[in-house]
Amino acid sequence: MNIVQQPLLTLSKLTKIYGSLVANDSIDLKVFPGSIHAVLGENGAGKSTLMKLAYGVIQPDDGQILWKDKKIDYWNTAVARDLGIGMVFQHFSLFETLSVVENIALTIKGPQKDLIDRIRMIGADYQLEIDPTAMVNSLSVGQRQRVEIIRCLMQDLKLLILDEPTSVLPPQHVYALFDALRKLQKDGVAILYISHKLEEIRELCDVATILRDGRVTGKVDPNETSAQELATLMIGRSIPKIERRESDHKSKNAILNITNLNVKNPDPFGADLKDLSLAVFGGEIVGIAGVSGNGQQELGRIISGEDIKGDLKSSTIEMFGQSVIRKGVIERRDLGFSFVPEERLGRGAVPSMTLSQNALLTAFKKGMLKNGFIQEDVVAKFTDKCITEFSVKSSGNGATANSLSGGNLQKFLVGRELLLEPKLLFLAQPTWGVDVGSANEIRQKLISLRDNGVGILIISEELEELFEITDRMYVLRSGRISTSIKTSEVCPDEIGEYMIGEEREGASNATAV
Amino acid sequence: MTPLEFFLAGTMSAATVFLLAALGELVAEKSGMLNLGVEGMMAISAAVGFVVTYQSGSHIIGFIVAGAAGIGVSMVFALVSITFLANQVATGLAVGILGLGLSALIGKKHESLTVTAPDPIQIPVLSDIPLIGPVLFQQNIVVYLAIVIAILISFCLNKTRLGLAIRACGENPKAAEALSYSVLKIRYGAVAFGGLMAGFAGAYASTIYTPLWADGMIAGRGWIAVALVVFGTWKTGRIFLGAYLFGMVSLGELVVQSFGVALPSQLLSAMPFIVTIVVLAIISSDRARLRLHAPYALGETYDGSEPK
Numbered sequence: 037m038n039i040v041q042q043p044l045l046t047l048s049k050l051t052k053i054y055g056s057l058v059a060n061d062s063i064d065l066k067v068f069p070g071s072i073h074a075v076l077g078e079n080g081a082g083k084s085t086l087m088k089l090a091y092g093v094i095q096p097d098d099g100q101i102l103w104k105d106k107k108i109d110y111w112n113t114a115v116a117r118d119l120g121i122g123m124v125f126q127h128f129s130l131f132e133t134l135s136v137v138e139n140i141a142l143t144i145k146g147p148q149k150d151l152i153d154r155i156r157m158i159g160a161d162y163q164l165e166i167d168p169t170a171m172v173n174s175l176s177v178g179q180r181q182r183v184e185i186i187r188c189l190m191q192d193l194k195l196l197i198l199d200e201p202t203s204v205l206p207p208q209h210v211y212a213l214f215d216a217l218r219k220l221q222k223d224g225v226a227i228l229y230i231s232h233k234l235e236e237i238r239e240l241c242d243v244a245t246i247l248r249d250g251r252v253t254g255k256v257d258p259n260e261t262s263a264q265e266l267a268t269l270m271i272g273r274s275i276p277k278i279e280r281r282e283s284d285h286k287s288k289n290a291i292l293n294i295t296n297l298n299v300k301n302p303d304p305f306g307a308d309l310k311d312l313s314l315a316v317f318g319g320e321i322v323g324i325a326g327v328s329g330n331g332q333q334e335l336g337r338i339i340s341g342e343d344i345k346g347d348l349k350s351s352t353i354e355m356f357g358q359s360v361i362r363k364g365v366i367e368r369r370d371l372g373f374s375f376v377p378e379e380r381l382g383r384g385a386v387p388s389m390t391l392s393q394n395a396l397l398t399a400f401k402k403g404m405l406k407n408g409f410i411q412e413d414v415v416a417k418f419t420d421k422c423i424t425e426f427s428v429k430s431s432g433n434g435a436t437a438n439s440l441s442g443g444n445l446q447k448f449l450v451g452r453e454l455l456l457e458p459k460l461l462f463l464a465q466p467t468w469g470v471d472v473g474s475a476n477e478i479r480q481k482l483i484s485l486r487d488n489g490v491g492i493l494i495i496s497e498e499l500e501e502l503f504e505i506t507d508r509m510y511v512l513r514s515g516r517i518s519t520s521i522k523t524s525e526v527c528p529d530e531i532g533e534y535m536i537g538e539e540r541e542g543a544s545n546a547t548a549v
Numbered sequence: 550m551t552p553l554e555f556f557l558a559g560t561m562s563a564a565t566v567f568l569l570a571a572l573g574e575l576v577a578e579k580s581g582m583l584n585l586g587v588e589g590m591m592a593i594s595a596a597v598g599f600v601v602t603y604q605s606g607s608h609i610i611g612f613i614v615a616g617a618a619g620i621g622v623s624m625v626f627a628l629v630s631i632t633f634l635a636n637q638v639a640t641g642l643a644v645g646i647l648g649l650g651l652s653a654l655i656g657k658k659h660e661s662l663t664v665t666a667p668d669p670i671q672i673p674v675l676s677d678i679p680l681i682g683p684v685l686f687q688q689n690i691v692v693y694l695a696i697v698i699a700i701l702i703s704f705c706l707n708k709t710r711l712g713l714a715i716r717a718c719g720e721n722p723k724a725a726e727a728l729s730y731s732v733l734k735i736r737y738g739a740v741a742f743g744g745l746m747a748g749f750a751g752a753y754a755s756t757i758y759t760p761l762w763a764d765g766m767i768a769g770r771g772w773i774a775v776a777l778v779v780f781g782t783w784k785t786g787r788i789f790l791g792a793y794l795f796g797m798v799s800l801g802e803l804v805v806q807s808f809g810v811a812l813p814s815q816l817l818s819a820m821p822f823i824v825t826i827v828v829l830a831i832i833s834s835d836r837a838r839l840r841l842h843a844p845y846a847l848g849e850t851y852d853g854s855e856p857k
Binding site: 093112113114117123125128129130131132133134138141142143145302303304305 | 710713714716717720721723724725726727728729730836837838840841842845
């Protein structure tokens with residue numbers, strides 16, 4: 037590699053402050069042409085803020101941005117794009133009701149016919165095939181990401197920024213993405229790759245800048261640094277290992293049994309559930325893997341009892357041997373069922389209410405009411421117990437839910453449900469957007485709960501998580517569910533194949549890597 | 550003119566009021582702005598349009614000033630709901646009520662006066678065809694212009710970059726901003742266009758369709774225009790059909806009278822609103838269809854300065 041190269045993009049002493057939180061504290065970063073530069077850090081370390089500064093979505097409070105050593109005074113997304121910077125956002129910035137080519141026409145000028153041809157050409161070049169006339173809402177997550185990358189490639193691209201690009205992809209799509217990125221690198225494009233996944237960064241990137249609490253804690257060559265060292269730089273200590281052994285006391289009968297579930301999805305962009313059957317026994321953790329948008333949300337609402345209005349004639353849903361098909365959330369909870377939805381703010385907790393009030397919402401049968409009046413002291417005791425037992429960092433039981441970080445709120449919500457001593461627990465995306473430390477604590481709690489005979493069902497997009505804690509897995513795709521798979525008998529790639537299914541042909545070249 | 554010709558010709562004329570206002574509201578809603586002040590914007594423009602036409606004797610000047618008045622009122626809505634981030638529904642209602650009140654004040658001295666409606670266009674040859682001639686080819690020029698505007702809007706929204714940008718703002722303003730479109734400017738522009746069209750609708754109602762000023766003369770037609778946008782599931786063609794359907798329903802009173810059927814006139818006057826409620830209930834029950842066509846961020850305030 038050329039050593040006396042001119043940096044393409046230089047971020048110098050960038051600082052961004054939100055209220056009392058210093059999201060980025062005097063960060064320096066240089067990106068060189070033809071290099072894949074990782075920005076590593078865990079959730080809440082300030083990676084996304086830094087990338088938004090680099091792309092001009094937000095303005096820094098202090099510091100400078102230089103392009104080829106020239107200071108740019110006024111930096112915004114239009115300037116950034118004109119210079120040749122493209123960004124693929126973590127939550128895609130596509131418009132669902134527009135077609136692929138219409139989405140691209142929003143940023144790239146030219147008649148749509150020409151754009152369609154160019155989309156096909158780039159698709160063939162980089163193995164990012166996509167139908168230019170397809171509506172975005174009909175595309176899978178992986179395909180949407182392709183659209184975003186193609187959109188960047190259609191401009192004169194010098195620097196591509198990707199924010200957690202693999203967080204929702206099955207392994208096969210990850211390989212295909214890496215191939216495309218390596219080809220870009222060969223073409224001289226610089227890549228800023230944001231991730232919290234150590235192995236990925238070691239495989240793909242040639243430089244890594246590590247962030248912790250908004251500061252740079254290291255700049256290393258990831259190929260020469262062990263995962264342990266990277267982890268230490270990232271979270272300040274090594275990642276604790278989850279302790280688990282095989283589940284040994286499974287209950288005789290299923291405590292959750294769903295058969296022949298057929299549900300039309302009220303969301304026209306979601307998948308209908310078809311002939312879905314699954315069972316969960318006491319004393320085991322069962323996972324449902326799959327790319328989001330394959331019916332997870334609807335299935336979640338049906339298991340939790342939030343959606344009981346649908347036409348479920350031929351289906352059965354049983355909890356502890358009783359049919360609960362027309363039973364709502366509270367009735368199911370009375371049987372010993374508990375759940376944590378994937379949206380923490382809004383569905384799991386009321387954002388503007390205090391932790392005490394949020395605790396009351398599901399735990400009100402724990403002696404918190406007397407003749408309809410709230411027993412403040414009981415509520416406070418319960419909340420404090422939850423805060424200490426699950427080490428929730430907050431200013432106390434009077435803190436509002438939205439003042440907590442994602443990880444701490446999730447610990448609180450899981451804690452709130454665990455203190456209800458459920459016999460059947462259902463969680464959707466339990467560690468989504470949660471920092472490594474908290475995620476580990478939550479997973480460890482779930483395992484010890486299982487060892488006490490509780491049956492746990494988890495819907496997750498994170499394969500690593502499912503492999504870490506589940507005993508059995510199902511894969512959900514296009515509203516259909518696979519047979520039960522023993523976690524110890526499969527590898528992530530096999531599950532990945534189930535997740536992709538018919539889409540496989542397109543990605544098969546890449547799978548060979 | 551036979552009664553049938555009279556009825557059909559009247560339908561086109563009545564429909565034009567709905568069509569103009571609904572097209573304006575369509576563009577505003579496509580950008581994500583739910584402006585419920587259409588009734589008020591129309592009322593104020595009807596009063597202004599009438600007064601100016603009465604005083605100047607020129608319908609053209611009347612229309613221009615009425616359009617400007619419509620934009621003026623819509624900018625109050627835009628300022629409060631876009632710049633000051635107030636709730637769109639509450640702001641729209643407040644501005645609508647303000648418009649109704651102001652219209653009464655502006656028109657006070659001209660209560661019950663009339664102006665002469667301009668002569669309809671006589672398209673040679675075609676206008677002499679029986680039935681079709683008087684209905685389709687002897688209308689006021691505004692009736693034709695409204696149809697042309699509908700076609701232009703449909704083309705703009707579906708085939709141009711500007712249209713894509715407007716839809717993008719209504720679908721996902723954050724993402725539109727990230728693509729360096731100014732959500733603020735686009736939404737201001739779309740609301741202003743809605744105001745202009747409501748202004749034309751008001752002026753058409755008070756100086757051409759029923760060329761007189763009476764307080765309260767808009768009589769709920771602004772609300773029907775808002776409902777028409779939902780009725781047409783945000784598609785120009787369907788809104789056009791809806792406007793003509795409602796134009797017909799609103800003439801029901803005349804028809805029934807001419808056939809000598811004894812129905813209370815209050816019930817007949819209420820027909821357009823009853824039909825509106827029934828149709829909206831039917832359309833809104835299909836969540837899937839709404840999700841496919843409704844602008845996803847409709848009615849949401851967008852704060853560009855928000856971190857995240």
